[in-house]
Amino acid sequence: MDMTxxxxxxxxxxxxxxxxxxxxxxxxxxxxxxxxxxxxxxxxQSPNTPCLPALWKYADVHPYLMQSGQLITAEEAVRRVLILENPALRGQSCITQSLYAGLQVIMPGEIAPSHRHTQSALRFVVEGHGAYTAVDGERTQMKPGDFIITPSWTWHDHGHHGQVESDAPVVWLDGLDIPMLKFFDAGFAENGSEKSQAVTKPQDISRHRYGANMLPMRYDAPFGQTSPIFSYPYERTRETLHELETHADIDAWDGVKLRYVNPATGGSPMPTMATFMQRLPAGFAGKPWRQTDGAVFSVVEGSGSVRIERDGKAWTFDFGPRDHFVIPSWHTAQLRSQPGCVLFSFSDRPVHQALGIHREERLS
Incomplete structure:
Protein backbone atom coordinates (compact mmCIF):
# COMPACT_ATOMS: atom_id res chain seq x y z
CA MET A 1 0.00 0.00 0.00
CA ASP A 2 1.45 3.39 -1.01
CA MET A 3 1.84 5.58 2.12
CA THR A 4 3.37 8.57 0.30
CA GLN A 45 3.72 13.21 34.19
CA SER A 46 5.85 12.51 37.29
CA PRO A 47 8.49 14.42 39.30
CA ASN A 48 11.53 14.68 37.06
CA THR A 49 14.59 15.90 38.94
CA PRO A 50 17.91 16.25 37.12
CA CYS A 51 19.71 15.24 40.34
CA LEU A 52 21.54 11.94 40.58
CA PRO A 53 22.03 9.64 43.56
CA ALA A 54 25.56 9.96 44.95
CA LEU A 55 27.77 8.67 47.76
CA TRP A 56 30.73 10.41 49.38
CA LYS A 57 32.98 7.93 51.22
CA TYR A 58 34.52 9.62 54.23
CA ALA A 59 37.77 7.73 53.73
CA ASP A 60 38.09 9.44 50.34
CA VAL A 61 37.03 12.90 51.52
CA HIS A 62 38.90 13.08 54.84
CA PRO A 63 42.44 13.55 53.42
CA TYR A 64 41.23 16.54 51.39
CA LEU A 65 39.58 18.07 54.44
CA MET A 66 42.84 17.80 56.34
CA GLN A 67 44.79 19.18 53.39
CA SER A 68 42.45 22.17 53.19
CA GLY A 69 43.33 22.89 56.81
CA GLN A 70 46.96 23.31 55.76
CA LEU A 71 46.22 25.44 52.70
CA ILE A 72 43.86 28.09 54.08
CA THR A 73 42.98 29.36 57.55
CA ALA A 74 39.45 29.41 58.91
CA GLU A 75 39.62 33.20 59.19
CA GLU A 76 40.77 33.61 55.60
CA ALA A 77 38.19 31.19 54.25
CA VAL A 78 35.42 32.52 56.56
CA ARG A 79 34.06 28.97 56.42
CA ARG A 80 36.46 26.18 55.40
CA VAL A 81 34.06 23.80 53.67
CA LEU A 82 34.22 21.22 50.89
CA ILE A 83 30.84 21.32 49.17
CA LEU A 84 29.09 18.04 48.40
CA GLU A 85 28.01 18.82 44.84
CA ASN A 86 25.48 16.64 43.09
CA PRO A 87 27.24 15.03 40.11
CA ALA A 88 24.49 16.30 37.79
CA LEU A 89 24.67 19.87 39.14
CA ARG A 90 28.42 20.55 39.13
CA GLY A 91 29.30 24.20 39.55
CA GLN A 92 25.96 25.03 41.19
CA SER A 93 27.07 24.47 44.83
CA CYS A 94 24.09 22.29 45.72
CA ILE A 95 23.35 18.65 46.54
CA THR A 96 19.73 18.89 45.33
CA GLN A 97 18.08 21.76 43.50
CA SER A 98 16.87 23.21 46.81
CA LEU A 99 19.54 22.15 49.33
CA TYR A 100 23.22 22.80 50.00
CA ALA A 101 25.50 20.40 51.89
CA GLY A 102 29.17 20.58 52.75
CA LEU A 103 31.74 19.25 55.19
CA GLN A 104 33.34 21.93 57.35
CA VAL A 105 36.57 21.47 59.26
CA ILE A 106 38.00 23.60 62.05
CA MET A 107 41.50 23.05 63.37
CA PRO A 108 42.55 23.29 67.03
CA GLY A 109 42.95 26.89 68.15
CA GLU A 110 40.99 28.35 65.22
CA ILE A 111 37.93 30.60 65.07
CA ALA A 112 35.54 30.75 62.12
CA PRO A 113 34.54 34.43 62.39
CA SER A 114 31.12 35.76 63.32
CA HIS A 115 28.56 36.53 60.64
CA ARG A 116 24.84 36.15 59.96
CA HIS A 117 22.71 35.42 56.92
CA THR A 118 19.11 34.94 55.88
CA GLN A 119 19.75 31.28 55.08
CA SER A 120 18.91 28.75 57.82
CA ALA A 121 21.70 26.31 58.64
CA LEU A 122 22.11 23.00 60.40
CA ARG A 123 25.31 21.48 61.75
CA PHE A 124 25.60 17.74 62.25
CA VAL A 125 28.84 16.83 63.99
CA VAL A 126 30.71 14.07 62.15
CA GLU A 127 34.03 13.75 63.97
CA GLY A 128 36.12 15.21 66.78
CA HIS A 129 35.79 17.02 70.10
CA GLY A 130 36.73 20.43 71.44
CA ALA A 131 34.78 22.71 69.09
CA TYR A 132 31.85 24.97 69.84
CA THR A 133 29.16 26.92 68.01
CA ALA A 134 27.88 30.24 69.34
CA VAL A 135 24.46 31.61 68.37
CA ASP A 136 23.20 34.98 69.59
CA GLY A 137 25.40 35.03 72.66
CA GLU A 138 25.04 31.36 73.68
CA ARG A 139 27.61 28.63 73.11
CA THR A 140 27.18 24.89 72.84
CA GLN A 141 29.90 22.27 72.63
CA MET A 142 29.98 20.14 69.48
CA LYS A 143 30.12 16.37 69.95
CA PRO A 144 29.77 13.63 67.30
CA GLY A 145 26.12 12.97 66.48
CA ASP A 146 24.89 16.33 67.82
CA PHE A 147 22.41 18.27 65.67
CA ILE A 148 22.81 22.05 65.99
CA ILE A 149 20.75 24.84 64.43
CA THR A 150 21.77 28.29 63.23
CA PRO A 151 18.48 30.18 62.78
CA SER A 152 18.06 32.68 59.96
CA TRP A 153 19.70 36.08 60.57
CA THR A 154 21.37 35.16 63.86
CA TRP A 155 24.98 35.99 64.65
CA HIS A 156 27.08 32.84 64.84
CA ASP A 157 30.69 31.78 64.98
CA HIS A 158 32.58 28.53 65.53
CA GLY A 159 35.77 27.81 67.41
CA HIS A 160 38.05 25.01 68.60
CA HIS A 161 39.39 25.19 72.15
CA GLY A 162 42.04 22.53 71.54
CA GLN A 163 45.80 22.83 71.28
CA VAL A 164 47.35 22.50 67.84
CA GLU A 165 50.00 20.08 69.04
CA SER A 166 47.74 17.54 70.75
CA ASP A 167 44.12 17.77 69.61
CA ALA A 168 42.36 16.66 66.46
CA PRO A 169 40.31 18.78 64.05
CA VAL A 170 36.51 18.77 64.26
CA VAL A 171 34.39 18.06 61.18
CA TRP A 172 30.68 18.63 60.76
CA LEU A 173 28.07 18.47 58.01
CA ASP A 174 26.60 21.83 57.02
CA GLY A 175 23.08 21.79 55.58
CA LEU A 176 21.58 25.04 54.31
CA ASP A 177 18.66 26.24 52.20
CA ILE A 178 20.97 28.37 50.03
CA PRO A 179 19.53 27.27 46.64
CA MET A 180 15.98 27.79 47.91
CA LEU A 181 16.65 31.36 49.01
CA LYS A 182 18.54 32.01 45.79
CA PHE A 183 15.38 31.00 43.88
CA PHE A 184 13.44 33.63 45.82
CA ASP A 185 16.25 36.23 45.45
CA ALA A 186 16.22 36.50 49.24
CA GLY A 187 19.73 35.40 50.26
CA PHE A 188 22.18 37.85 51.82
CA ALA A 189 24.68 38.06 54.69
CA GLU A 190 26.49 40.43 57.05
CA ASN A 191 29.92 40.03 58.63
CA GLY A 192 30.43 40.71 62.33
CA SER A 193 32.76 43.37 63.66
CA GLU A 194 34.48 40.87 65.98
CA LYS A 195 35.84 37.41 65.23
CA SER A 196 33.96 35.94 68.20
CA GLN A 197 30.70 37.32 69.51
CA ALA A 198 30.42 38.06 73.21
CA VAL A 199 29.03 35.18 75.26
CA THR A 200 26.09 36.65 77.18
CA LYS A 201 24.14 33.52 78.18
CA PRO A 202 24.99 30.36 80.14
CA GLN A 203 25.96 27.39 77.98
CA ASP A 204 22.96 25.34 76.79
CA ILE A 205 20.47 27.60 78.60
CA SER A 206 18.11 27.30 75.61
CA ARG A 207 17.85 23.54 76.11
CA HIS A 208 17.10 23.95 79.81
CA ARG A 209 14.53 26.64 79.10
CA TYR A 210 12.73 25.01 76.18
CA GLY A 211 13.78 21.34 76.01
CA ALA A 212 12.13 19.72 79.05
CA ASN A 213 8.65 19.26 77.54
CA MET A 214 7.76 22.61 79.11
CA LEU A 215 7.81 26.24 77.94
CA PRO A 216 8.10 29.52 79.83
CA MET A 217 4.72 31.00 80.80
CA ARG A 218 5.24 33.91 78.43
CA TYR A 219 6.92 32.18 75.51
CA ASP A 220 8.20 34.71 72.98
CA ALA A 221 9.56 32.55 70.09
CA PRO A 222 13.10 34.02 70.11
CA PHE A 223 13.90 32.75 66.61
CA GLY A 224 10.52 33.13 64.94
CA GLN A 225 9.48 29.89 63.21
CA THR A 226 12.77 28.20 64.12
CA SER A 227 13.14 26.03 67.22
CA PRO A 228 14.21 27.90 70.38
CA ILE A 229 16.56 24.97 71.08
CA PHE A 230 19.64 25.21 68.91
CA SER A 231 21.47 22.08 70.11
CA TYR A 232 20.00 18.56 70.16
CA PRO A 233 22.62 16.25 71.75
CA TYR A 234 23.13 12.79 70.29
CA GLU A 235 23.44 11.19 73.71
CA ARG A 236 19.72 11.68 74.36
CA THR A 237 18.70 10.78 70.80
CA ARG A 238 20.70 7.55 70.85
CA GLU A 239 19.13 6.46 74.12
CA THR A 240 15.65 7.02 72.68
CA LEU A 241 16.42 5.04 69.53
CA HIS A 242 17.77 2.15 71.61
CA GLU A 243 14.67 2.02 73.81
CA LEU A 244 12.32 2.09 70.81
CA GLU A 245 14.31 -0.58 68.99
CA THR A 246 14.03 -2.79 72.07
CA HIS A 247 10.40 -2.20 72.99
CA ALA A 248 8.49 -0.78 69.99
CA ASP A 249 7.45 -2.08 66.59
CA ILE A 250 10.01 -1.81 63.80
CA ASP A 251 8.74 0.01 60.72
CA ALA A 252 9.19 -2.11 57.59
CA TRP A 253 10.44 0.85 55.53
CA ASP A 254 12.35 3.04 58.01
CA GLY A 255 13.32 0.84 60.96
CA VAL A 256 13.05 3.18 63.94
CA LYS A 257 12.85 6.71 62.55
CA LEU A 258 12.22 9.89 64.53
CA ARG A 259 11.92 13.49 63.42
CA TYR A 260 13.41 16.37 65.35
CA VAL A 261 10.79 18.93 66.41
CA ASN A 262 10.37 22.51 67.46
CA PRO A 263 9.13 22.00 71.05
CA ALA A 264 6.89 25.06 70.83
CA THR A 265 4.97 23.95 67.74
CA GLY A 266 5.58 20.24 67.17
CA GLY A 267 6.68 21.13 63.65
CA SER A 268 10.10 20.99 62.02
CA PRO A 269 12.98 22.71 63.84
CA MET A 270 13.49 25.01 60.85
CA PRO A 271 10.85 26.37 58.45
CA THR A 272 12.69 25.15 55.35
CA MET A 273 14.40 21.92 56.45
CA ALA A 274 13.28 18.81 58.31
CA THR A 275 15.75 16.64 60.19
CA PHE A 276 15.56 12.97 61.14
CA MET A 277 17.46 10.26 63.00
CA GLN A 278 16.83 6.58 62.43
CA ARG A 279 18.10 3.23 63.62
CA LEU A 280 18.17 0.24 61.28
CA PRO A 281 18.26 -2.88 63.51
CA ALA A 282 20.67 -5.72 62.80
CA GLY A 283 19.41 -7.78 59.88
CA PHE A 284 17.13 -5.02 58.62
CA ALA A 285 15.97 -5.35 54.98
CA GLY A 286 13.69 -2.43 54.28
CA LYS A 287 10.83 -2.21 51.83
CA PRO A 288 11.07 0.33 48.97
CA TRP A 289 9.73 3.89 49.19
CA ARG A 290 9.91 7.17 47.35
CA GLN A 291 9.08 10.77 48.21
CA THR A 292 9.09 14.17 46.53
CA ASP A 293 11.57 15.67 49.00
CA GLY A 294 15.16 14.81 48.19
CA ALA A 295 17.09 13.74 51.30
CA VAL A 296 20.73 13.97 52.41
CA PHE A 297 22.07 11.27 54.77
CA SER A 298 25.00 11.14 57.18
CA VAL A 299 26.00 7.77 58.61
CA VAL A 300 26.47 8.07 62.37
CA GLU A 301 27.23 4.49 63.40
CA GLY A 302 27.36 1.06 61.80
CA SER A 303 27.14 0.12 58.16
CA GLY A 304 24.63 -0.90 55.53
CA SER A 305 23.58 -0.31 51.96
CA VAL A 306 21.00 1.62 49.98
CA ARG A 307 19.60 0.62 46.61
CA ILE A 308 18.18 3.52 44.58
CA GLU A 309 16.19 3.14 41.34
CA ARG A 310 14.67 5.49 38.78
CA ASP A 311 13.49 4.93 35.19
CA GLY A 312 15.15 1.53 34.85
CA LYS A 313 18.49 2.69 36.30
CA ALA A 314 19.79 1.44 39.63
CA TRP A 315 22.53 2.45 42.06
CA THR A 316 23.70 0.47 45.09
CA PHE A 317 25.85 2.21 47.68
CA ASP A 318 27.56 0.41 50.57
CA PHE A 319 28.03 2.88 53.40
CA GLY A 320 29.90 3.03 56.70
CA PRO A 321 30.51 5.51 59.52
CA ARG A 322 30.77 9.18 58.45
CA ASP A 323 29.85 8.46 54.83
CA HIS A 324 27.26 10.70 53.16
CA PHE A 325 24.77 10.04 50.39
CA VAL A 326 21.82 11.73 48.68
CA ILE A 327 18.53 10.20 47.53
CA PRO A 328 16.99 12.63 45.02
CA SER A 329 13.30 13.37 44.67
CA TRP A 330 11.03 10.52 43.51
CA HIS A 331 13.78 7.92 43.39
CA THR A 332 12.78 4.56 44.85
CA ALA A 333 15.05 3.59 47.73
CA GLN A 334 15.58 0.55 49.96
CA LEU A 335 17.78 0.51 53.06
CA ARG A 336 19.53 -2.57 54.42
CA SER A 337 21.88 -3.23 57.32
CA GLN A 338 23.23 -6.54 58.52
CA PRO A 339 25.07 -5.28 61.64
CA GLY A 340 22.67 -2.37 62.28
CA CYS A 341 23.32 1.34 61.85
CA VAL A 342 22.20 4.88 62.73
CA LEU A 343 21.46 7.48 60.05
CA PHE A 344 20.91 11.24 60.30
CA SER A 345 19.13 12.90 57.39
CA PHE A 346 17.63 16.21 56.32
CA SER A 347 15.33 17.32 53.52
CA ASP A 348 13.17 20.21 52.31
CA ARG A 349 9.96 18.47 53.42
CA PRO A 350 8.54 21.44 55.43
CA VAL A 351 8.34 23.53 52.27
CA HIS A 352 6.61 20.71 50.37
CA GLN A 353 4.12 20.34 53.20
CA ALA A 354 3.49 24.07 53.52
CA LEU A 355 2.73 24.26 49.79
CA GLY A 356 0.60 21.10 49.86
CA ILE A 357 2.74 19.33 47.25
CA HIS A 358 4.42 16.64 49.33
CA ARG A 359 3.92 13.07 48.11
CA GLU A 360 5.25 9.81 49.52
CA GLU A 361 4.71 6.22 48.42
CA ARG A 362 5.57 3.22 50.56
CA LEU A 363 5.85 0.31 48.17
CA SER A 364 5.62 -3.38 48.89
Missing part, protein backbone atom coordinates in the same frame (compact mmCIF):
# COMPACT_ATOMS: atom_id res chain seq x y z
CA UNK A 5 1.42 11.71 1.23
CA UNK A 6 -0.23 13.54 -1.63
CA UNK A 7 1.74 16.51 -2.99
CA UNK A 8 -0.74 18.98 -1.51
CA UNK A 9 -0.31 17.52 2.02
CA UNK A 10 3.51 17.76 1.87
CA UNK A 11 3.27 21.32 0.66
CA UNK A 12 0.87 22.24 3.48
CA UNK A 13 3.12 20.69 6.17
CA UNK A 14 6.18 22.51 4.86
CA UNK A 15 4.24 25.77 4.66
CA UNK A 16 2.95 25.34 8.21
CA UNK A 17 6.45 24.61 9.51
CA UNK A 18 7.88 27.69 7.83
CA UNK A 19 5.01 29.81 9.07
CA UNK A 20 5.47 28.60 12.64
CA UNK A 21 9.19 29.28 12.56
CA UNK A 22 8.57 32.78 11.29
CA UNK A 23 5.97 33.26 14.02
CA UNK A 24 8.35 32.00 16.74
CA UNK A 25 11.12 34.26 15.46
CA UNK A 26 8.79 37.24 15.48
CA UNK A 27 7.47 36.77 19.01
CA UNK A 28 10.99 36.08 20.30
CA UNK A 29 11.86 39.72 19.66
CA UNK A 30 9.18 40.61 22.21
CA UNK A 31 10.48 38.09 24.83
CA UNK A 32 7.60 35.70 24.14
CA UNK A 33 7.69 31.94 23.64
CA UNK A 34 4.92 29.40 22.84
CA UNK A 35 3.78 27.30 25.79
CA UNK A 36 2.81 24.36 23.57
CA UNK A 37 6.46 23.78 22.69
CA UNK A 38 7.52 23.37 26.34
CA UNK A 39 4.36 22.30 28.18
CA UNK A 40 5.35 18.64 28.65
CA UNK A 41 8.71 19.65 30.12
CA UNK A 42 7.14 22.22 32.45
CA UNK A 43 4.41 19.87 33.70
CA UNK A 44 5.77 16.31 33.42
Missing amino acids: PPPQASHTAATDSAARKAFYDAIATHSLTPLWEVLHALVP
